[in-house]
Each structure stands twice: as structure tokens, then as C-alpha cells.
Amino acid sequence: xxxxxxxxxxxxxxxxxxxxxxxxxxxxxxxxxxxxxxxxxxxxxxxxxxxxxxxxxxxxxxxxxxxxxxxxxxxxxxxxxxxxxxxxxxxxxxxxxxxxxxxxxxxxxxxxxxxxxxxxxxxxxxxxxxxxxxxxxxxxxxxxxxxxxxxxxxxxxxxxxxxxxxxxxxxxxxxxxxxxxxxxxxxxxxxxxxxxxxxxxxxxxxxxxxxxxxxxxxxxxxxxxxxxxxxxxxxxxxxxxxxxxxxxxxxxxxxxxxxxxxxxxxxxxxxxxxxxxxxxxxxxxxxxxxxxxxxxxxxxxxxxxxxxxxxxxxxxxxxxxxxxxxxxxxxxxxxxxxxxxxxxxxxxxxxx
Amino acid sequence: xxxxxxxxxxxxxxxxxxxxxxxxxxxxxxxxxxxxxxxxxxxxxxxxxxxxxxxxxxxxxxxxxxxxxxxxxxxxxxxxxxxxxxxxxxxxxxxxxxxxxxxxxxxxxxxxxxxxxxxxxxxxxxxxxxxxxxxxxxxxxxxxxxxxxxx
Numbered sequence: 001x002x003x004x005x006x007x008x009x010x011x012x013x014x015x016x017x018x019x020x021x022x023x024x025x026x027x028x029x030x031x032x033x034x035x036x037x038x039x040x041x042x043x044x045x046x047x048x049x050x051x052x053x054x055x056x057x058x059x060x061x062x063x064x065x066x067x068x069x070x071x072x073x074x075x076x077x078x079x080x081x082x083x084x085x086x087x088x089x090x091x092x093x094x095x096x097x098x099x100x101x102x103x104x105x106x107x108x109x110x111x112x113x114x115x116x117x118x119x120x121x122x123x124x125x126x127x128x129x130x131x132x133x134x135x136x137x138x139x140x141x142x143x144x145x146x147x148x149x150x151x152x153x154x155x156x157x158x159x160x161x162x163x164x165x166x167x168x169x170x171x172x173x174x175x176x177x178x179x180x181x182x183x184x185x186x187x188x189x190x191x192x193x194x195x196x197x198x199x200x201x202x203x204x205x206x207x208x209x210x211x212x213x214x215x216x217x218x219x220x221x222x223x224x225x226x227x228x229x230x231x232x233x234x235x236x237x238x239x240x241x242x243x244x245x246x247x248x249x250x251x252x253x254x255x256x257x258x259x260x261x262x263x264x265x266x267x268x269x270x271x272x273x274x275x276x277x278x279x280x281x282x283x284x285x286x287x288x289x290x291x292x293x294x295x296x297x298x299x300x301x302x303x304x305x306x307x308x309x310x311x312x313x314x315x316x317x318x319x320x321x322x323x324x325x326x327x328x329x330x331x332x333x334x335x336x337x338x339x340x341x342x343x344x345x346x347x348x349x350x351x352x
Numbered sequence: 353x354x355x356x357x358x359x360x361x362x363x364x365x366x367x368x369x370x371x372x373x374x375x376x377x378x379x380x381x382x383x384x385x386x387x388x389x390x391x392x393x394x395x396x397x398x399x400x401x402x403x404x405x406x407x408x409x410x411x412x413x414x415x416x417x418x419x420x421x422x423x424x425x426x427x428x429x430x431x432x433x434x435x436x437x438x439x440x441x442x443x444x445x446x447x448x449x450x451x452x453x454x455x456x457x458x459x460x461x462x463x464x465x466x467x468x469x470x471x472x473x474x475x476x477x478x479x480x481x482x483x484x485x486x487x488x489x490x491x492x493x494x495x496x497x498x499x500x501x502x503x
Contacts, residue, residue, distance in 0.1 A: 059369070060367070060369075061369070117440070119440050120440050120441065120442045123442055129377065129381050129385070129492075129493060130381075130406045130463065130464075130493050131464060131493075133492050133493050133494055134442075134443070134444050134451075134464065134465065134466065134493060134494065135440055135441075135442025135443045135444070136451060136464055137440060137442075137443075140434050140436060140451040141451075141464075142434075143433075143434025143435070143451070144432045144433060144434050144451060144452070144453060144464070145432070146434070147432045147433060147434060147477070148431070148432040151432060151477050193435065193437070194437065194438075195434045195435065195436060196434060196435040196472060197434070198434070240412035240413070241412075242406065242408070242412075242461070242463075242464075243453065243464055244405075244431070244453045244454075244455070244461050244462030244463050244464060245404065245412060245461045245462075248432070
């Protein structure tokens with residue numbers, strides 16, 4: 001039976017920046033405090049804590065342990081960590097809450113890309129024999145995916161630019177965005193390629209940032225929040241790792257995750273997609289069956305701010321916040337992991 | 353009172369991360385990389401008769417254990433590709449090149465690899481390429497140094 005009484009009741013995020021002066025834990029401390037304060041939950045009452053981050057970004061094994069300082073882990077707390085986007089930390093906390101013995105959880109995701117060379121670092125997450133030795137960077141794989149879309153006749157470079165124009169315009173209303181403004185499609189198309197057929201604006205910015213969420217169940221959620229953002233369905237699915245063994249122009253795992261999360265194709269007031277490269281928004285819309293005039297990425301999405309390991313959890317917060325504040329009743333958030341949409345998570349949320 | 357050193361100056365800590373193990377690559381990846389030494393490209397046949405490249409020990413769709421290695425190529429066809437104007441220090445070539453999905457003749461999937469075409473103008477989807485072999489093989493995927501246009 002689907003569990004539908006777990007809700008987002010508190011949240012906070014840092015502005016996304018190209019180079020934060022603070023350490024990762026220093027980014028986390030104020031937003032963990034803010035998310036807890038927003039929900040009115042005392043730190044000592046948190047039943048379970050789960051974090052998502054990437055040791056490769058920090059450059060040290062077990063770097064994630066120091067992030068626990070932000071949770072105040074003394075006296076000892078019950079906690080876990082995923083070497084994944086914070087959206088998967090939320091997934092683990094959501095599963096943990098279903099045990100029924102606790103009714104609150106704290107989740108956070110954080111990443112600082114600025115100390116590393118992301119194009120070189122991310123190649124290390126790929127198959128160590130067939131891909132990593134070639135230094136295949138995320139933008140190159142996204143370029144291959146983009147051309148596959150063009151070759152299949154599913155999109156044009158103008159479509160990619162339109163996605164960027166809309167996201168950057170939306171980002172003007174998002175105080176946490178890093179890239180925002182009014183641009184024209186023709187202006188963008190005049191820019192040089194960086195990974196043809198992708199131009200720099202088709203790529204996400206390099207970002208530092210963090211996000212925190214408080215989850216609660218049932219009556220506890222109602223007590224902590226006037227209008228909780230109920231998680232009606234949450235599912236994630238993964239596809240084959242080798243990019244040459246699947247159709248890069250579709251996202252079968254997103255379609256399946258959405259179905260398993262209970263998304264029935266009905267109306268959505270807000271949709272936040274982890275479309276890290278502009279062509280991926282077109283692929284994800286298609287995979288989810290979302291109309292062109294839907295309210296996709298009102299925050300500006302990852303093209304406006306991409307604090308990796310927080311990016312997916314930020315999508316959940318952007319949807320949850322609109323439900324809590326009453327400007328949306330039903331929304332869908334998407335997170336992704338791996339390369340070129342290999343692994344996808346869908347979170348369906350509703351207000352009362 | 354305990355006093356620490358001069359806290360006004362940043363402290364530099366150098367550390368080198370290592371993975372100091374040698375690994376045996378098993379009957380499939382090992383055979384594939386050994387094949388490259390002899391300028392042979394090996395794929396693996398799935399139960400439904402398709403040939404996967406690069407070869408995997410298990411069928412990613414069904415989980416079936418796979419063992420029938422099949423020689424493919426050496427020529428291949430470029431599926432999708434992207435042009436890299438400014439290679440990183442980790443890329444296989446130090447001049448502009450393409451990353452591409454290359455399907456060797458006889459295979460039903462593609463491998464990601466580099467194509468040394470000199471100029472983006474020589475690249476096109478569907479173009480024919482052949483492997484350029486590394487002079488001194490070292491049992492890595494870049495024993496195929498890169499692929500190059502056949503014409």
C-alpha cells in the first residue's frame with residue numbers, strides 16, 4: 001500500500017554561487033538551523049538524519065563525515081549518508097519513516113564544485129575500464145545526447161536555446177539563482193559551441209550550495225506545518241551505465257519512476273526538473289508527458305543554479321515551498337544521478 | 353592556556369589519494385583488453401543474439417550471465433558525436449577531436465571513444481572510422497588510441 005502521509009514541513013537553501021567562501025559544513029549549519037526553525041522542530045527531536053554529498057568533490061575519503069557537524073551529532077544521533085544527490089537522502093529518510101517508530105527526519109544535500117575541476121573529476125564516476133580512462137566529461141556526453149536528439153528529428157538547436165531563455169528569465173524571480181536575465185534566442189545561437197551542438201549556455205553553471213529539508217509524518221506533520229507538502233509518491237529507477245547501450249533521446253527510467261510514484265498524467269501546478277543540460281528538459285518533458293505550456297522550472301532550474309548533490313533536493317524544495325505557501329496544490333519534482341539521465345527519481349507532492 | 357601556531361596564515365595540506373591495488377579484470381573485460389593488444393575488438397553475444405560492445409559480464413537488460421565473445425570491427429560507424437575544441441588534461445588527445453558513439457561492424461551497441469578527424473567539418477553521423485592502435489599497448493581502453501576517418 002502506498003504511503004501518502006509523509007510530508008515536507010520545513011526547508012531552507014543557500015544561494016548558489018560560483019565560489020563560496022564558506023566550507024561545506026559552514027554552508028550547511030545555517031540552513032539546517034533555518035529548516036528546523038521553520039518547522040518548529042527541536043534539533044533533539046529529529047528521529048533520523050540523512051545527507052547526500054560527494055567525497056570526490058571535496059577530494060578526501062570520508063569528507064562527508066565532517067558535514068555531520070551541521071546536524072549536531074552529539075549526543076549520538078541516528079544518521080546515514082548517500083554518495084548521491086540529497087534527493088536520494090530524502091528517499092532513504094522517507095523509507096525510514098515508514099518503519100513507524102519515528103515521525104520526523106532531517107535531510108540535507110550539499111556540494112562545492114569550486115575547489116575541483118568538475119570536467120575532470122566527474123569522469124571518475126564512470127566505468128573504470130571503458131570510460132574513466134578516456135576522461136569522458138559530463139558536457140561531452142551531453143553533447144552526444146544533444147546531437148542524438150537533433151539526428152532523430154526530435155529537437156533543433158533553437159529548441160535548446162528556447163529552454164535556456166525561459167529558464168534564465170524564470171530565474172530572475174529566484175533569489176538563490178546564479179544565472180538569470182533576459183536573453184533572446186538569436187543572441188544565444190550566435191555564441192560559439194563548447195561541445196557542439198551545445199553552447200556554454202546549454203550547460204549548467206559551476207556552483208557551490210546546500211539545501212536542507214525537514215520531513216514529518218501524519219499528525220506530527222499537521223502539528224508542525226499549517227499546510228504540509230504531502231509526498232504522495234516517490235520512486236527512482238536506473239538504466240544501463242554504458243551510454244551506447246540505450247536510447248539517449250528518451251528517458252525510460254523517468255517514465256517508469258513517474259508511473260511507480262503514482263503520477264497519472266493529471267494537471268500539475270508546478271514541475272521542477274533536474275535538466276542539467278538544456279536538451280534534457282525536452283527529453284524529460286517527453287518522458288513525463290508534460291505539455292509545452294506547463295509551469296516547468298519556475299525557479300530557473302539547474303541551468304540557473306547547479307549546486308551538485310543538492311540540485312535534485314532543491315527541486316523537491318521548490319515544489320514543496322509552493323505547496324506550503326499555498327500557490328500550488330499539486331507538483332512534481334525530478335532528480336537525476338549518473339551521466340546523461342542514467343538514474344532518475346520522481347517525487348509527486350500535494351497540499352491538503 | 354594552549355597556544356596554536358600562527359592562525360593568520362592559510363595552512364597548506366598536501367595529500368595524494370591512491371588506489372594502490374592491482375586488479376584482475378575477469379573473463380570478459382580481461383579478454384576484451386587482452387584482445388586489443390592483438391588489434392582485435394571483442395564484443396559479447398546476449399541470449400537474444402545481439403552483440404554488445406563494450407562487452408559486459410551480464411546482460412544489462414535481463415541479468416543473464418554472458419560468455420560468448422565475438423570479434424567485431426575493426427571498422428565502425430559513428431552514431432552520435434560531439435566536438436571537443438578544448439581537450440582537458442584527462443582526454444586521450446591534446447588537440448580538438450570528437451567524442452563519439454562508435455558501433456564496430458557486427459555489433460549492436462556502441463562504445464564511447466575519441467575520433468581524431470582534425471576538423472569538425474570532417475565529422476558526420478554515419479561516417480565510417482577505423483581504429484588507430486596505440487604503439488605500445490598497456491591493457492587499457494586507450495590501446496585503441498582513437499578512431500580515424502577511413503576516407
